[in-house]
Amino acid sequence: MYRRDLIICDRCQSINKRLPLAAKEEARCAECGAMLYSSDVGLEYKILSWSLTALVLFVLANIYPVISIDIAGMSGSLTILEAISRLYDEGFLFVSFFALLVLVVFPFLLMSFLFAFSLFAVAGIEKEAAKTLLLGVSVIRRWSMLDIFFISVLVAMIKIYEYARIEFGVAFWALASFIVLEILLVRMVPVGQLWDVWERRYHAA
């Protein structure tokens, strides 16, 4: 049975009662003193501004080339979408389709859903739509894989570093910043905390 009023300590597994917090307060375990959760008052404003920034970065990351490579006078540059369409042209249908989903469609939907959710929550409107958006976020958050793509690009760079001149484009830095925001927004904020925002915004009123 799931009880929202109780919380288990990650460190000592003792059960604590969940209490409402004021701004900037944090709850600690009664047994061992480990931090259980912190006040998320204002989390919706943070999500609103960060997801909007992430969407702008996402557009930049997709319209400009990620890298430009110069090997012995032969140069070329590639955007994320060009890389995916090249995979398609070379016959990797499934891989290119999967890449399109996890590198373009899902990251974009994830940030759009977070943006729309926080916009509705801040305005206190569209209760049911906000709920649907949160359900969408819980499903999609595992399927945004731009961070893995970024690391693979870096690994590939190391391999050709010795005999190529590499220039990182605008999209490279936009992508890096997008990933930092995604980690802060999605990986560091548990979905439960978003549901807390939803309850606070729509039930308290």
Ligand SMILES: [Zn+2]
């Ligand atoms: Zn504890």
